[in-house]
Amino acid sequence: MTTQNTVHDGALLQMSGIVKEFPGVRALGGVDLDVRAGEVHCLLGQNGAGKSTLIKVLSASYQPDDGTIEWEGEYVSLTTPVAAMKLGISTIYQELDLVPDLTVAENIYLGHELSKGGFTQRAAAASNTRAIMERLGHPEIAPSRTVGSLSPAGQQIVSMARALSHDTKLLILDEPSAVLDQGEVHNLFRVIRGLTDEGVAIIYISHRLEEIREIGDRITVLKDGRTVATGLDAKVTPTKELIQLMTGRSIEYVFPPRPDTPRDRGEAVLEVRDLALAGVFSGVDLTVHAGEIVGLAGLVGAGRSEIIETVYGARKATGGTVTVDGTKISRGSVVAAVKAGVGLAPEERKSQGLLLDQAVYRNITISSLSRFSRSGFLDSADERRRSDELVTSLDVRPKGVSRAVRTLSGGNQQKVVLARWLLRDCRVLLLDEPTRGVDVGARSEIYNLIRRLADSGVAVVVVSSEVEEVLGLADRVLVVREGAVVHDAPATELDESKVLDLVMEGRVA
Amino acid sequence: MTDTAGVSPSASQPEPTSDSKSVEEAAARAGQQQGGLALLRTSAGRNLGLVLALVLVCIAGFVTSGSQFANLDNALTILRLASVIGVVSIGMTFVIIGGGIDLSVGAIVALASVWCTTLATQRMAEDTHWTMMVFSALAVGLGCGLVNGLLISYGGVVPFIATLAMLAAARGYAEILAQRRTQLVSVSEFLDFFRIDVLGVPMLVLIFVVVSAIGWVVLNRTTFGRRTLAVGGNPEAARLAGINIKRHTVMLYALLGLCCGIAALMITARTTTGASTHGLLYELDAIAAVVIGGTLLSGGRGTIVGTVLGVLIFGVLNNVFVQNDLSSSAQAVAKGVIIVAAVLLQQRFARQSSSSP
Ligand SMILES: Nc1ncnc2c1ncn2[C@@H]1O[C@H](COP(=O)(O)OP(=O)(O)OP(=O)(O)O)[C@@H](O)[C@H]1O
Numbered sequence: 022m023t024t025q026n027t028v029h030d031g032a033l034l035q036m037s038g039i040v041k042e043f044p045g046v047r048a049l050g051g052v053d054l055d056v057r058a059g060e061v062h063c064l065l066g067q068n069g070a071g072k073s074t075l076i077k078v079l080s081a082s083y084q085p086d087d088g089t090i091e092w093e094g095e096y097v098s099l100t101t102p103v104a105a106m107k108l109g110i111s112t113i114y115q116e117l118d119l120v121p122d123l124t125v126a127e128n129i130y131l132g133h134e135l136s137k138g139g140f141t142q143r144a145a146a147a148s149n150t151r152a153i154m155e156r157l158g159h160p161e162i163a164p165s166r167t168v169g170s171l172s173p174a175g176q177q178i179v180s181m182a183r184a185l186s187h188d189t190k191l192l193i194l195d196e197p198s199a200v201l202d203q204g205e206v207h208n209l210f211r212v213i214r215g216l217t218d219e220g221v222a223i224i225y226i227s228h229r230l231e232e233i234r235e236i237g238d239r240i241t242v243l244k245d246g247r248t249v250a251t252g253l254d255a256k257v258t259p260t261k262e263l264i265q266l267m268t269g270r271s272i273e274y275v276f277p278p279r280p281d282t283p284r285d286r287g288e289a290v291l292e293v294r295d296l297a298l299a300g301v302f303s304g305v306d307l308t309v310h311a312g313e314i315v316g317l318a319g320l321v322g323a324g325r326s327e328i329i330e331t332v333y334g335a336r337k338a339t340g341g342t343v344t345v346d347g348t349k350i351s352r353g354s355v356v357a358a359v360k361a362g363v364g365l366a367p368e369e370r371k372s373q374g375l376l377l378d379q380a381v382y383r384n385i386t387i388s389s390l391s392r393f394s395r396s397g398f399l400d401s402a403d404e405r406r407r408s409d410e411l412v413t414s415l416d417v418r419p420k421g422v423s424r425a426v427r428t429l430s431g432g433n434q435q436k437v438v439l440a441r442w443l444l445r446d447c448r449v450l451l452l453d454e455p456t457r458g459v460d461v462g463a464r465s466e467i468y469n470l471i472r473r474l475a476d477s478g479v480a481v482v483v484v485s486s487e488v489e490e491v492l493g494l495a496d497r498v499l500v501v502r503e504g505a506v507v508h509d510a511p512a513t514e515l516d517e518s519k520v521l522d523l524v525m526e527g528r529v530a
Numbered sequence: 531m532t533d534t535a536g537v538s539p540s541a542s543q544p545e546p547t548s549d550s551k552s553v554e555e556a557a558a559r560a561g562q563q564q565g566g567l568a569l570l571r572t573s574a575g576r577n578l579g580l581v582l583a584l585v586l587v588c589i590a591g592f593v594t595s596g597s598q599f600a601n602l603d604n605a606l607t608i609l610r611l612a613s614v615i616g617v618v619s620i621g622m623t624f625v626i627i628g629g630g631i632d633l634s635v636g637a638i639v640a641l642a643s644v645w646c647t648t649l650a651t652q653r654m655a656e657d658t659h660w661t662m663m664v665f666s667a668l669a670v671g672l673g674c675g676l677v678n679g680l681l682i683s684y685g686g687v688v689p690f691i692a693t694l695a696m697l698a699a700a701r702g703y704a705e706i707l708a709q710r711r712t713q714l715v716s717v718s719e720f721l722d723f724f725r726i727d728v729l730g731v732p733m734l735v736l737i738f739v740v741v742s743a744i745g746w747v748v749l750n751r752t753t754f755g756r757r758t759l760a761v762g763g764n765p766e767a768a769r770l771a772g773i774n775i776k777r778h779t780v781m782l783y784a785l786l787g788l789c790c791g792i793a794a795l796m797i798t799a800r801t802t803t804g805a806s807t808h809g810l811l812y813e814l815d816a817i818a819a820v821v822i823g824g825t826l827l828s829g830g831r832g833t834i835v836g837t838v839l840g841v842l843i844f845g846v847l848n849n850v851f852v853q854n855d856l857s858s859s860a861q862a863v864a865k866g867v868i869i870v871a872a873v874l875l876q877q878r879f880a881r882q883s884s885s886s887p
């Protein structure tokens with residue numbers, strides 16, 4: 022399981038001049054990357070820069086069109102994912118790839134089942150799984166649980182365990198922290214440090230610079246499919262320089278200013294009273310006024326997503342009422358909620374948001390079709406025009422609205438989901454992790470858009486695992502813990518440590 | 531589907547609708563270069579494979595039967611026969627794109643044809659107007675489709691089971707109604723209408739053409755079509771986008787039921803009889819035509835043009851076999867081979883256009 026790495030002076034991995042083309046897109050145009058044993062090597066770059074593509078080349082999901090890969094000083098050609106795995110390269114993809122109906126142990130040993138004479142060795146698999154979980158600091162995840170019943174963070178741990186069930190020398194993590202809250206991220210870092218101490222190299226991809234500062238050793242920056250800088254020191258390279266390298270411009274990574282006078286609040290638009298969903302949360306009261314941004318902070322699994330999904334009618338409330346502009350919305354009816362002017366940008370973009378095979382513009386307009394139709398007939402030229410405007414303002418790359426959403430990078434897909442609800446004139450906008458996987462530049466753009474929407478009179482609710490984001494963006498913050506709202510205060514009266522205390526309190530007590 | 535008076539708005543704003551195709555192509559060509567082109571190429575590539583298959587089948591017909599195959603009369607015969615199953619296939623395309631399946635189409639055709647030819651209906655038609663027969667067949671088709679849709683959407687019965695039940699029940703009821711006898715059509719205006727040729731095109735073929743054209747417009751140019759793609763492609767995303775997926779699903783099955791009603795009229799007119807044996811195995815033929823036409827059985831993707839080509843391929847194939855006095859068992863075997871070959875061919879084209887720049 023663990024690897025005694027023969028001490029290498031040189032690089033464990035050296036990729037040179039890697040080129041990968043998709044129809045119409047040169048995703049990688051000559052990328053160099055070198056990784057040493059025992060280091061955490063961070064890959065930085067804007068959405069669509071080619072990070073995921075590069076690691077898919079490394080894990081042999083894609084075949085490069087050009088370039089060489091050296092592994093422990095020898096040229097190798099990685100033809101199949103199994104070949105890469107045999108060398109000791111394990112990957113945790115941006116989009117989790119587990120089988121939800123199989124158990125934890127079955128998922129971990131999928132494809133390399135422990136067997137004797139054709140019979141699976143279930144007891145051995147279970148005990149090995151338990152050992153790996155122990156090592157990852159999650160002994161509470163039982164080998165016999167079905168993966169679908171785990172939280173996203175739990176599933177992430179299973180992915181990790183799967184990678185570690187191989188003889189791993191290089192572990193690749195593509196935006197692992199996107200589904201994790203701060204506590205989970207710290208746990209992840211603890212695991213990573215344990216691995217690097219054993220000589221395992223890590224390639225770490227994240228859009229959160231503070232994480233890279235904390236865990237990273239060296240940084241390689243990609244821009245438009247090329248390496249623009251490599252071997253940067255992760256601890257001391259100034260943020261300004263990194264952003265300049267990534268985006269080619271300098272961005273003040275700031276939130277839009279709040280309306281400074283404690284605003285003359287508009288009328289209450291969304292009123293939630295005593296809302297409950299059996300077994301998940303209860304007694305939730307929430308009032309959002311026109312022009313106000315309310316943030317929901319809390320741990321992953323505290324019930325924040327469930328709360329806004331229930332407000333939206335996607336889950337059927339077991340108690341309480343939701344009113345929009347004074348009209349009560351019938352429980353469990355998305356159609357009624359949408360009719361009343363409520364919009365939800367869901368958390369899981371792939372399963373809940375996107376029509377992967379459809380063009381970008383069709384994904385954007387699907388919730389506002391009536392606006393583009395006359396007695397049922399669509400004006401697709403107009404659809405494209407409006408989508409194009411949004412795509413431009415959100416900086417979705419590549420820019421065309423006709424390409425299938427499947428071919429966009431993760432962060433750009435997120436922007437498309439967001440664009441759908443920005444296009445619809447909502448009275449109430451519910452945003453679940455709106456900037457997950459979105460790069461630094463586009464983030465400030467999204468924050469500005471959300472603020473502008475609020476200024477135009479929309480009531481906005483934002484769920485985010487990043488405390489900084491909730492505090493920076495929202496006017497008022499609700500802290501959710503274990504299915505109940507434990508605190509409600511203006512954002513200006515809170516700071517990060519206060520929120521964290523509130524969030525964690527339940528665990529300590 | 532019959533209330534196509536709704537087409538007029540498209541005529542009243544010709545700019546976006548008639549130009550949107552060229553806009554689409556222009557955008558694909560100029561703006562986002564190969565990105566749009568790749569999309570274009572995949573669906574075109576799929577259909578190209580089908581055209582190729584159609585040409586091959588035609589060549590086979592010509593080689594084996596010469597001018598007996600390649601003459602106008604025979605061509606019209608092929609088309610007339612293919613039209614009936616074609617209308618059903620168009621409706622089936624929508625249901626399958628929407629993520630469903632319907633096994634009861636043949637049984638609905640039988641029931642509708644029997645219903646509109648019972649003595650009672652025919653007498654009523656003679657007393658009032660021959661279109662009474664048309665209305666009753668359409669109503670029966672629509673009604674059966676509605677029942678299917680309601681069971682599936684609101685009853686939570688999986689499509690396979692719900693429509694399997696309808697298959698058994700509708701065919702059984704048709705037998706009871708007809709007392710297993712073949713019912714002759716005596717309303718001459720009814721038969722006359724379906725015998726009209728418009729500029730040499732038989733009425734049955736015309737109906738298929740019109741239904742296909744409407745199907746194409748609905749799928750590609752209306753909110754209904756767009757929603758169908760969404761509901762089949764990712765039901766959860768469609769639901770969260772605010773689409774009433776239950777109601778939409780009911781409409782899809784009702785629409786297919788209506789198509790079955792139309793097909794029932796066509797076959798009743800063609801054979802001048804109503805019988806509970808009409809439409810046997812239509813479900814298989816329709817599903818086969820739709821699937822080789824490039825529609826994903828799992829939903830979310832498909833084209834009307836592909837379905838029409840699929841229908842034509844099977845139509846010509848049947849004809850070639852009949853001309854050569856081959857048994858229907860041999861036909862069945864050949865059909866199986868064709869389905870596999872067509873699907874393999876499509877995949878080849880699809881892969882080529884998505885992997886090479
Ligand atoms: N299967 C595909 N077909 C066509 N183009 C693709 C495909 N996969 C990726 N691309 C394109 O390749 C480029 C690089 O994408 P990649 O997913 O590597 O970006 P990324 O750096 O991981 O971005 P993010 O931070 O958003 O995850 C993008 O322009 C993307 O649209």
Ligand SMILES: [Mg+2]
Binds near residue numbers: 195431
């Ligand atoms: Mg990525």
